Amino acid sequence: MSELLVEAEGLVKAYGDFRAVDGLDLHLAEGEVYGFLGPNGSGKSTTILMMLGLTEPTAGLIRVVGHDPTREPLDVKRLVGYLPESVGFYADLSGRENLMYTANLNRINRDDARMRIDELLDMVELTEARDQVTGQYSRGMRQRLGLADVLLKRPKVIILDDPTLGLDPAGIQWLLGLIEELTSTQGISVFLSSHQLHEVQRICHRVGIMSHGKLVLEGTVAELTEQTDAGGFGLLLEVAGGDESLLTTLSALPGVTSCQRTGAKIAIEGTQDVRAQATSAVVHAGAELLAASAENRTLEEIYLRYFQED
Amino acid sequence: MLAIFWKETADHFGRRRSAMLLGLVMVGVVWGAFVDKTAIITGGTGFFYLDIFTTTSGVPLSLHAFIAFFGPIIGIALGFDAINGERTQGTLARILAQPVHRDSVYNGKFLAGLLTLSVAVFSMGVAVVGIGMFRLGVPPSGDEMVRLTGFGLIVVLYLAFWLALAMAASIFLRNAVASALMSLAGWIVLSIFVGFLATGVAERIVPDVQTADEALSRFNVETWIARASPSQVFSEATGILLDPIQGRVLGSLALVQPERLEGLLVSPVSAGQSLQLVWPHIVVLLAMVSTLLVVSYARFMREEIRA
Numbered sequence: 001m002s003e004l005l006v007e008a009e010g011l012v013k014a015y016g017d018f019r020a021v022d023g024l025d026l027h028l029a030e031g032e033v034y035g036f037l038g039p040n041g042s043g044k045s046t047t048i049l050m051m052l053g054l055t056e057p058t059a060g061l062i063r064v065v066g067h068d069p070t071r072e073p074l075d076v077k078r079l080v081g082y083l084p085e086s087v088g089f090y091a092d093l094s095g096r097e098n099l100m101y102t103a104n105l106n107r108i109n110r111d112d113a114r115m116r117i118d119e120l121l122d123m124v125e126l127t128e129a130r131d132q133v134t135g136q137y138s139r140g141m142r143q144r145l146g147l148a149d150v151l152l153k154r155p156k157v158i159i160l161d162d163p164t165l166g167l168d169p170a171g172i173q174w175l176l177g178l179i180e181e182l183t184s185t186q187g188i189s190v191f192l193s194s195h196q197l198h199e200v201q202r203i204c205h206r207v208g209i210m211s212h213g214k215l216v217l218e219g220t221v222a223e224l225t226e227q228t229d230a231g232g233f234g235l236l237l238e239v240a241g242g243d244e245s246l247l248t249t250l251s252a253l254p255g256v257t258s259c260q261r262t263g264a265k266i267a268i269e270g271t272q273d274v275r276a277q278a279t280s281a282v283v284h285a286g287a288e289l290l291a292a293s294a295e296n297r298t299l300e301e302i303y304l305r306y307f308q309e310d
Numbered sequence: 311m312l313a314i315f316w317k318e319t320a321d322h323f324g325r326r327r328s329a330m331l332l333g334l335v336m337v338g339v340v341w342g343a344f345v346d347k348t349a350i351i352t353g354g355t356g357f358f359y360l361d362i363f364t365t366t367s368g369v370p371l372s373l374h375a376f377i378a379f380f381g382p383i384i385g386i387a388l389g390f391d392a393i394n395g396e397r398t399q400g401t402l403a404r405i406l407a408q409p410v411h412r413d414s415v416y417n418g419k420f421l422a423g424l425l426t427l428s429v430a431v432f433s434m435g436v437a438v439v440g441i442g443m444f445r446l447g448v449p450p451s452g453d454e455m456v457r458l459t460g461f462g463l464i465v466v467l468y469l470a471f472w473l474a475l476a477m478a479a480s481i482f483l484r485n486a487v488a489s490a491l492m493s494l495a496g497w498i499v500l501s502i503f504v505g506f507l508a509t510g511v512a513e514r515i516v517p518d519v520q521t522a523d524e525a526l527s528r529f530n531v532e533t534w535i536a537r538a539s540p541s542q543v544f545s546e547a548t549g550i551l552l553d554p555i556q557g558r559v560l561g562s563l564a565l566v567q568p569e570r571l572e573g574l575l576v577s578p579v580s581a582g583q584s585l586q587l588v589w590p591h592i593v594v595l596l597a598m599v600s601t602l603l604v605v606s607y608a609r610f611m612r613e614e615i616r617a
Contacts, residue, residue: 045616052407055614074409082407088400092324104313105408149404 003030004063005157005189006051011060013046013213020046022213023060028157028191033183035200036193038210044193045085047210048161051191052082065156078106081150081158085165087142091135095126095145098134099152106153113152120148124178140171147178157189158182164194176203235268235278235294242287249281264290314410314418315425322388322426330387331430338434341373342441351446355578359450360457360552362442373438374552377465378545379501384430385472386493388423391486392477393610398486403615412611416477420603423473428466435462453554456581461551464588467595468544472497474602481610501541508535540598547591554578 006028013021021043028034038044049055050062053069053076062068067075089098096117103113121130124144134142143163150158160179164172180203182188194200200207201221208218217224233255239246247266251259255272268278275294282289323331346368354361363374371379393416396402405415435458443449450458475496479489512532519525536542549556555578 049614049616054403054406054616056612074411077407077409080407082403084400084403084407086400087404089404090401091399101313101317102404102408104317105405105410107313107409146404153408 004028005030006062006064006191008047008050008062009060011047011050011062012058013043013050013055014058019213021050021057024210024213024215026208026215028189030156030189031183031187032206033179033190033204034192035204035207036191036210037195037197037200037207038193042210043213044210045161048082048159048191048193051159052076052080078153079156081153081155083146083150083158083160083163085161087146087149089134089137089142089145089149092133094131094133095121095137095141096130098145099149102149102152108153116152117148120151123151124148139166140168143167143171143175147175151182151188155188157191160190160192162193162195179203233270233273233294235270235275235292237266237268237278237282237289238264238291239266239282240264240288240290242282242285246282246285246287249285250278253277253281311410311414311418314405314415315422318419318422319425322422323429327387327426330384331426331433334384334430335433335437337376338373338437339441341369341376342438342445344368345373347445355553355555357451357454357457357554357578358446358448359439359442359454360554362438363458363461364552374548375545378468378541378548381465381469382472382497382501382541383494385423385427385469386476386490386497388426389419389473389476390480390490390493392419392423393480394484394489395480395486397484397615406615413607416606416610420473420477423477424466424470427469427473431465431469432462453581457551457554457584460581460585460588461548464544464547464551464592464595467592467599468540471540471595471599471602474599474606478602478606478609481606481613500539504539504542505536508532511535537594540595543591543594543598547588547595550587550591551584554581554584 004027006026008024008026011021011024011026012019024043024047026047036044036047046055050057051064051069053073056070064076065079069076089095090101093101099117099120100113103110103117108116118127118130121127124147126141126144126148129137129141134145137145143166147163150160163175163179167175179190179192183190192200192204204221206218206220207224208215210216247259247261250256250266250268253268253270253274254277256268256270256274258267258269260267268274273294275292279289279292321327342362345362345365349367350358350361350365353367354365364372366372366375393402396405406412439450439458472493476489476493479492479496480486483489483492509532512528512535515531516524516528519528533542537546
């Protein structure tokens, strides 16, 4: 059964003459991971605030888990977890105490809460730091605690406002891995705003791109690529040894449009993922593969294409 | 709301502000210990325990005046960063994303402040009376106990006004320092400048004071303007409660024309009657607090909470 968890129609938020969100239509189905992209000031955060009743829409309709966030905020907030852009905790309380407070606000009984908190802290790898005051937490730890905080109420949907902001690359990978796991194992739907295009591409089922308060593009990554026919697949190899025949082999791989070598680096452009074939080709040619990096630049290109127009 | 209430109460009594509350009790102890015992026994109203709060002998300032003037700082200290502190910390958006009403956040914080103030005020009162018993050797009478309890309640209400003022500032101003300064400015204006203003305006309106009637009308003008300040309302109310003899004439006549009191049968009124006299003051203070609460609600309920 697929039910709409978030639906917005003709949503508008105006500040004076400025329309931060201007006639937005948005849908989030159950079990879906939705990536909400856009440059700063395009109205992403404002849309998220309206979903939680933290600000009132000027016009239009919004329903989250079947309720109006302005009129029935509690029904919404019972089922929706929200991780704000810069999540904060009471600096003089420990990680655990902070979560316990959230549990109390959600009226989770104490024994359940204790078990659940330990479980979540374990999941976000904060078990060791759980009795430290959060004032001493690093940015990454706070973000992880924030995720535990969001999951505490066993939400149906989690809304993450730029969760990867300020995290180191390892932190980003870890966070996205966890989000992926949550959706697949616990069936939680995710609405995620981000600037991290690659990651969004990796974990999102669908993406929407905002510009000036409007959703300018929406669909799966594949659909968007078709719509804009941008990009393709890029692969950069660093190879020691290997001769001309290697380049020929690589050029002959399916979908490869260009293949160039400068020193140890070989840049391959194509329309599909040839990582496996390319790396094995290098090894079979008797050369040594020192490094390989793949770039599926589609979204980024779509993104740039839209935002360069402005 | 209870969760917020207990968390905030724990905060007040915990690390952050306990020193201040302890300080308040210490003030009570010091005053109780230094008040001139003989002056109270021989030259007071005969209500020893009330005199401890009003006498200026042995201490730089009567305890009652001390509370009127410095009490507000405590109310302000408990409330100036109530909302904007959470905003700066980034916890406000997180808390409001939980299934709690916005007014619960405000109410929980206000009530926690109120409980903290009550505990502090009544501990101080108990400290003063306790030391008084030790030094004077007589227990307070029932009448005195009623008056002191009433006095305590009015003090709490008065401090609640400053708490509400500081919380309103914490909603309207984004920065905790700004709201603290604004609250302190409000404190100075209300407790000092309104008095000056009242005197000045009264002198303009009633320029000559030749007869007793003129003196009285100038006094009336002054008092009515000064009553815009909760400090004035507080001082009047506690003056009435703590002085069963002069309090019966609201102190006003005695102030302007002490000779008019001559020939008046000087006998104290009962605590019940004094409480009746201060009832309007209590209502006015309640109205002042409610006004601030309403203004704060109106702003906070519809405000956008950006992280």
